[in-house]
Amino acid sequence: MEWEVVIGLETHTQLKTNTKIFSGASTAFGAEPNTQACEVSIALPGVLPVLNKQAVECAIKFGLAVNAEIARRSVFARKNYFYPDLPKGYQISQYELPVVGKGAVTIQVPAVGKNAAYEKVINITRAHLEEDAGKSVHGLSNQSIEGMSGIDLNRAGTPLLEIVTEPDMRSAAEAVAYAKKLHELVQWIDICDGNMQEGSFRCDVNVSVRPKGTEKLGTRREIKNLNSFKFMQQAIEYETRWQIETLEDGGTIHQATVLFNPDTGETRVMRSKEEANDYRYFPDPDLLPLEVTEADKARVKAEMPELPEVMKARFEAEYGLTSYDASTLTSSRDLADYFVATVNAGADAKPAANWVMGSVSAKLNAEDKPINASPVTALQLAQLLKRINDNTISNNAAKQVFEAMWAGEVDVDAIIEKLGLKQVSDSGAIEAMIDEVLAANPAMVAEFKAGKEKAFNALVGQAMKASKGKANPAQVNEILKKKLAN
Amino acid sequence: MINSSLKTLSQMLAKKEISSVEMTQTFLNRIHQFNPTINAYIALDEAKTLAQAKAADARIAAGNAEPLTGIPFAQKDIFCAKGWRTTCGSKMLENFIAPYDAHVISQFDNAGAVNLGKTNMDEFAMGSSNETSYFGGVKNPWNFDRVPGGSSGGSAAAVAARLCAAATGTDTGGSIRQPASLCGFTGLKPTYGLVSRYGMIAFASSLDQAGPMAKSAEDCAMMLNVMAGFDERDSTSLNHPKEDYTRGLAGMSGDKPLKGLKIGLPKEYFADGLDAGVAKVVQDAIVEYRKLGAETVEISLPNTKLSIPVYYVLAPAEASSNLSRYDGVRYGHRAAEYTDLTDMYCKSRAEGFGAEVKRRILIGTYVLSAGYYDAYYLKAQQIRHLIADDFKQAFKECDIIMGPTAPSTAFRAGEKADDPVAMYLQDVYTIATNLAGLPGMSIPAGFDKGLPVGLQLMGNYFDEARMLDVAHAYQQVTDWHLQMPDLKAPEGLK
Numbered sequence: 001m002e003w004e005v006v007i008g009l010e011t012h013t014q015l016k017t018n019t020k021i022f023s024g025a026s027t028a029f030g031a032e033p034n035t036q037a038c039e040v041s042i043a044l045p046g047v048l049p050v051l052n053k054q055a056v057e058c059a060i061k062f063g064l065a066v067n068a069e070i071a072r073r074s075v076f077a078r079k080n081y082f083y084p085d086l087p088k089g090y091q092i093s094q095y096e097l098p099v100v101g102k103g104a105v106t107i108q109v110p111a112v113g114k115n116a117a118y119e120k121v122i123n124i125t126r127a128h129l130e131e132d133a134g135k136s137v138h139g140l141s142n143q144s145i146e147g148m149s150g151i152d153l154n155r156a157g158t159p160l161l162e163i164v165t166e167p168d169m170r171s172a173a174e175a176v177a178y179a180k181k182l183h184e185l186v187q188w189i190d191i192c193d194g195n196m197q198e199g200s201f202r203c204d205v206n207v208s209v210r211p212k213g214t215e216k217l218g219t220r221r222e223i224k225n226l227n228s229f230k231f232m233q234q235a236i237e238y239e240t241r242w243q244i245e246t247l248e249d250g251g252t253i254h255q256a257t258v259l260f261n262p263d264t265g266e267t268r269v270m271r272s273k274e275e276a277n278d279y280r281y282f283p284d285p286d287l288l289p290l291e292v293t294e295a296d297k298a299r300v301k302a303e304m305p306e307l308p309e310v311m312k313a314r315f316e317a318e319y320g321l322t323s324y325d326a327s328t329l330t331s332s333r334d335l336a337d338y339f340v341a342t343v344n345a346g347a348d349a350k351p352a353a354n355w356v357m358g359s360v361s362a363k364l365n366a367e368d369k370p371i372n373a374s375p376v377t378a379l380q381l382a383q384l385l386k387r388i389n390d391n392t393i394s395n396n397a398a399k400q401v402f403e404a405m406w407a408g409e410v411d412v413d414a415i416i417e418k419l420g421l422k423q424v425s426d427s428g429a430i431e432a433m434i435d436e437v438l439a440a441n442p443a444m445v446a447e448f449k450a451g452k453e454k455a456f457n458a459l460v461g462q463a464m465k466a467s468k469g470k471a472n473p474a475q476v477n478e479i480l481k482k483k484l485a486n
Numbered sequence: 487m488i489n490s491s492l493k494t495l496s497q498m499l500a501k502k503e504i505s506s507v508e509m510t511q512t513f514l515n516r517i518h519q520f521n522p523t524i525n526a527y528i529a530l531d532e533a534k535t536l537a538q539a540k541a542a543d544a545r546i547a548a549g550n551a552e553p554l555t556g557i558p559f560a561q562k563d564i565f566c567a568k569g570w571r572t573t574c575g576s577k578m579l580e581n582f583i584a585p586y587d588a589h590v591i592s593q594f595d596n597a598g599a600v601n602l603g604k605t606n607m608d609e610f611a612m613g614s615s616n617e618t619s620y621f622g623g624v625k626n627p628w629n630f631d632r633v634p635g636g637s638s639g640g641s642a643a644a645v646a647a648r649l650c651a652a653a654t655g656t657d658t659g660g661s662i663r664q665p666a667s668l669c670g671f672t673g674l675k676p677t678y679g680l681v682s683r684y685g686m687i688a689f690a691s692s693l694d695q696a697g698p699m700a701k702s703a704e705d706c707a708m709m710l711n712v713m714a715g716f717d718e719r720d721s722t723s724l725n726h727p728k729e730d731y732t733r734g735l736a737g738m739s740g741d742k743p744l745k746g747l748k749i750g751l752p753k754e755y756f757a758d759g760l761d762a763g764v765a766k767v768v769q770d771a772i773v774e775y776r777k778l779g780a781e782t783v784e785i786s787l788p789n790t791k792l793s794i795p796v797y798y799v800l801a802p803a804e805a806s807s808n809l810s811r812y813d814g815v816r817y818g819h820r821a822a823e824y825t826d827l828t829d830m831y832c833k834s835r836a837e838g839f840g841a842e843v844k845r846r847i848l849i850g851t852y853v854l855s856a857g858y859y860d861a862y863y864l865k866a867q868q869i870r871h872l873i874a875d876d877f878k879q880a881f882k883e884c885d886i887i888m889g890p891t892a893p894s895t896a897f898r899a900g901e902k903a904d905d906p907v908a909m910y911l912q913d914v915y916t917i918a919t920n921l922a923g924l925p926g927m928s929i930p931a932g933f934d935k936g937l938p939v940g941l942q943l944m945g946n947y948f949d950e951a952r953m954l955d956v957a958h959a960y961q962q963v964t965d966w967h968l969q970m971p972d973l974k975a976p977e978g979l980k
Contacts, residue, residue, distance in 0.1 A: 039586050043811045045579065046566045046588055046685040048720050078807050080854070082831055089810020151815065280854035282863060285692035285804055287721050 001248070002212040005240045006220075007175045007205060008167035011182055012160045013192045014132070014200040015058040021131045021159035022049030022092060029198050033137070037153035041134075043087035048286050051076075055159040058191035059099045059129050060292060060300045062161060065189050065307055066124050068103025070297060074128075076287045080280040084151050085134035093162075095281045098128035099290060100161075105185065106309070107177040108327065122178050123166040129290075132158040161191070167206065167217065172236035176229050179203055183229075188308055188333040196227045203227075207236060208253070209243045218243070219253040223260055223267055235260035239267050311336055319349035328357055334371045335361075338378050345382030348389065355381060359402055376405045383412040391472055397421035425472045427479065430463075433471065434479055437462045448484060456480070487512060488648040489970055492557060492705045495651055499546055499556045506546065506556030509651075510539040510600050513558050517602070517649050520973055523630070526643040528563055528621045529571045529604035538600045545598050553708055555598030560650035562641050563604035564611055565696075566685040567591045574687045575607040575619040575637075578812045578819045578838035588685020589717045590654060590696050597712045602650050606640030609840045610809065611661055611689040613637050614912035617903050618842040625899075626669060627971040628937055632896035635665030635912070641699050642669040646938075648970055652700035652709060656686060658693045659797055660892075660916030663928035666699060667891035667940025670930045672957065672967055673699045674706045675916075677947050678923035679724035682717030688808040690801035691722075693920040702967050703929065703957035707731035710950060731951050738959040742779030747956065749775060750785035750884030755915055761894040763934030768890045771931035771941045771960070775888070778959050785883055787876040792869050793918040794910055799853050799866035800921075805843075806850025812838060845906065874922040877944075886956055887944040890915055891928040895937035915942060925950050929957045930966040938969075 020027055023040035040047045063070040077095035103124040111117040134156035138149045163182065169175045183201055186192035193200050203226045208218035223239060226232045238260075243253055255273040260266075283289075306314070308330045315326035329339045335356070342352040360381065364374060384401055387393050393401065393416055404415045416422055424430060438445055441462060448455035463476045487495070487509070498504050514532060521527050535558070542556035566572050566584035568591075573579040587595065594601065608618040616624040616639025624639040626632035627647035634643045638655030642665030645653050655662040657675035666673030674697045681696045688694060698709035710731045717723045737743065751772065756765060772782060814820035814834030821833030839847070853862035880887060892912055902909040919926040924947060928940035941960075945953040961967050 042816055044566070044586070044817070045572070045574065045582070045584075045687040045811070046683075048684055050719060050721050080807050080810060082810065082813060084813075084815045084827065087811060087816060089813060090807050278856045280807070280851065280856075280859075282803060282807070282854055282859070285690075285722075286688075 003209050003244045003247075004212040005170060005172075005236070006167045006208050006210060006217055007169035007171075007236065008220075009163075009165045009169070009175060009178060010204040010206070011163045011179070012132075012202045012204075013062075013163060013182075013186050015055050015159040015161055015191055016193055017052055017054040017058065017159050019052060019054075020157035021052050021055045021129065023157055025157065027158050029195075031154055033150065033152035034154060037134075037156065041087065041153045041156045043089075049092060049284070051287060051290065052159060055129055056099070056290065056292070057300050058159070059127065059161055060297060061189045061191050061304060062127055062163070062186065063100040063103065064297070064301055064304060065185055066100075066103035066105050068124060068127070069101035070292055071097060071099050071101060071290075072292055073097065074099040074290045074292075076129075076284045076290065077281045078284045081277045083133070084149070085136045085153070085156065087134065087153060087156055091131060091133065092284055092287070093130035094128035097289075098126040099292065100124075100127035102126070105178070105181055107174065107181045109174055109177045112173060120168075120174060122168045122174075125164045125166050127161050127163040130160050130162060132156065132160050167208075172233050172240070175205060175236055176233050179229060179232060184332050185308070189304060199227060201227075203232060205232060205236060207239045207243065209240060209247065219255050221253065221255065221267070222257045224257055224270065226260060231260055231262050234262075234265055235267060238265055242267065305333065308333075308336075319343070319353070321349065321353055325353050325357065329353060332371070338371050338374070341378035342382045342385070345379045347382040347385040351385050351388070352381070355385065359399065363406055375408065376402065380405050380410070380412060387412055387416065391423055391425055392416065393421050393423055394469065394473060396469065397423070420470070422470065423472045424467055424470045425475060427475060430467070430471055430475055430479055431483075433466050434463055434476070434483060437466055438483060445484070456484070459484075488516065489701070489968065491702055492554065492651060492700070492708050495557050496553050496555075499542075500551065502546075506539040506542040506558075506600060507536060509556065510535060510558045510602070513602055513650055516647075520647055520649060524625045524627060524643050524647055524649070525622050526605055526624055526640040526647065526649055527560065527603040528573065528575070528606045528619075528640065531570060531603065534569065535600060535602055538595075542598045542600055552597045554594070554712055556600065557651045558600040558602045559594060560602050560605045560641055560644040560653035561591065561594070562638050562653065562655050563607055564656050564687045565591050565604075565654065566687070567601065567604070570601075570604060572604065572687070573621070574611070575609040575621060576838065576840070576843070577620040578835075580620065580819065582817055584685075586685065589682035589719065590686065590713055593712050593715070594654075599712070605638070605644055605653060608637035608639065608661075609843050610687070610805070611637040611656060611658055611694075612805070612842050612846055614660070614664055614909050615897070615899070615902065616640065616665075617899065618840055620840060623899055626896045626937075627973060628670065629896065631898055632937065633668070633899050635668035635892070635896065637661040638665050638699060642666065642671070642673075645669065645671045645699050645701065646971060647973060652698060652705050654696060654709075654713070655699045656689075656694055656696045657916075657920065657926075658689050658695075658801060659920050660913035662697050662699055663916050663926055663940065663942060664892045664912055666928040667942075668896040668938065670933075670938025670940070670966070670969060671699065672702050672706050672927070672929050672961075673697065674710065674927045674950065674953070675919065675925060676710065676714065676950055677724070677925045678920075679722050680726065680925075680948070680950070681713045682715070682720040682723045684717055684719040684723075688804075690804040691808060692804060693797075693801060695920070702961050703927075703954045704732065704735055704961075706927075707735060707951075707954045707958075710954075714950075726948060729951055731954055734951055734955040735958045738955050739962055743959050743962075744775065744956065745779035747780040747886065748884040749780050749782045750880050750887040751782055752785050752787045752790065752880070752887060752889055754787050754790040755889035759893050759911070759914065760890055761934070764890050764892070764894060764939050767932040767934055767939040768888075768941055772888060774960060774964065778963065780956075783884055785880045785887065787873075787880060787918065789869065789873045789876050790914075790918060793873055793921055794914055796866045796869045796873065796921060797913070797917045798849065798910060799862050800870065802846040802850030803853050803863050804850070806847045806854065809839075809843070809847055814838070842906070870921050873918050877918070877922045877924055877946075881946045885946075886949070886953065889942050889944075891940035891942040892916070895934050895939055919944050923947070925953060927953050927957060929960065930969065931964075932966055933969075938966075
């Protein structure tokens, strides 16, 4: 039987606010345990939550970015359960009425093997605001508390936007493409720092399988807290295989929450549906319903950066870039900003695009650096391209200049000078040099005259070699052609 | 002095007839004398109290005193006060020293008032007799066999026994007004949202409201001036312009000051279940109001009978969640021995909470559970709107509503302790205003068999100033509010 996997994602996006969602405590990562736990974070008797407006603006931004309905009125609810890192004994979340409703994102699924790349629309079901819990730290090593578990409430109350999709994805590749797209988008609109290692972007993946061609969804299992795209891919692939094998062996899938173990590459049941809590959701009486007016939306919209799709279309129209190039350059805001800065500094768009996607990206990938950590600034790249454009240096020479700048040198012209890369464009000098080459290679000349076109290229090569690469190749071509025609 | 109004005490301090330290010491002496029997206070810290009094004297000397500067008040132990043991009447918080001040406490501190101590209360404000307190019951100063009412029973006894100049309380279903009625003083529950709940330990968040408990309407008005006001730390705090609640009081003397006032008398409040002696006192008070120029009109609040069942779904639902934070993890009681996390939770909470609190947590957990939520919680919320609508209709026909505060006078300690439903009925006339978020008041209107009886006033939203005027008018022509129990020769006070 042929099987089809059905995948939906729930992504916890940590919002980039200065303070927590319901208190004034800092959200900075990495502080000493419990130094960012104010009386609200600790849930002392008598404390009350006050909603952080910045978090609401982040949610509105996201809603606008995925063309979603933004609720005029949404409600915060209490999700009740006991856990040591949940100080109030309930989490404030949104349940029945979330702030962001139905929306959609378009993903680019890359080519794999003989399958070509394609685009697909993934529907967003909802996105809601909620607070994060603290952290349990097991096996403490301090003397007096050795082996005990500790609670760090620095993270308790950090604002999250939980983004839920429809079960629209049909492969691990699609799920990863969606996650990557979302990851780029939340950074693009500046609501999340995207740091997956620090847990700023965490994905839960719901996976089920069904016989291909059938409608009814299979029983799903939820893979919790995947914090890298690689693990997501592995986890989904493993889980899919496991579910298919289980069903083919005559077993049944039970609804459960599972954890992925990166060391074994397997998923393991954390809790079954029967063990699930009754969360006793009810509207939080400490918080008024959240009202979002048209004016609020308009204000946030005015502050929004140009969205990737809009920018891509503009790149095509304004700079004459291909759809592929425009799409690549708008895959992250920093990359797009770098490209635009290069063009604004005087470079032509097409060569700028080629260099950004070519040499610059290759170097960054090799060194695993983000674009904003590139040692070659957009301004330097623009100067380099200017020197190619005005024939000061050849493309090949430019690569040497680029390497030098990457290694820390600053001034393009100084590097050209130092490395002696300046192109010879004095036609008198080139003519004299070509005369020497022609005189030294009578056999090649004869071959060319006998109709062997290849001999021409060999002569160009000899001329370039004679000039130590500094002769303007176009000029060499032209003069050589003229001389041979005589 | 102990029976003087806040205004008089303020003038005495201003004229330097007495210092705040002397005034405070007078009340502390009375507390030493009577509190061992009455048990109104559960935390005293004389060093802190006298330091505040000293600071107040300096402020008075510097000439920047406010009306309440230097006057000693009792604070219900539901308010967190920095450095004070704050227990909420529970073993759970027996050793909890609050590291911050509630909004109400800061407001009194900023006004230069002196904190005499923290008063006894039903555990987590759940009760109508103060008998659920982990720190023992409180005696009604009018009769030591009787309860003072609850949940603000300690504040009530302290005010009635003149163990403070006045006190604060909180009212979720009648916890200021019912004790005011049973102990014979003036208590006001403001409009929901008028006084910030920040730092006030939550029982039922959508119903809890702090208010003044004092000898007279005038005293309450002066206290409300300090307590009311927007606080951005409480999202349900209302951004209502600051008012002077004493502004209309002076106009309440002379002939027929209440001419034109329409008093609504809800027929449901004078039906079965109301003690005849209480009814008589309330009727007499209404006659007095007619003499003051007011006219009365019969109104109906048809959903009154539903207010108790609705309340006992909603309040426990909120409480079950509000009390989840008492888990033994970060502060509060933790069982000495346990086998694992669940065992630690179970034992800590089983040991830390009393029977009534447990009962309400169980009810609340039940009504919020999957499969029961719609039938109980959601239904109750719908009826809550109907009850609010009753008042909306009623206030089209009248300016203020009057009736009994409680169905009976103070009952005997132990009498209803084993019958929760009988206890819950104590709040039959007060709960509806909490559900609607309206202000309510109880003022002394006389005695039945030697025990005080309160008259309840219910106003429209933000109508506290008018309610205080109406109460003050009555207190200008009667002296029930000046009556105090004779603690000089009480039985059992040896």
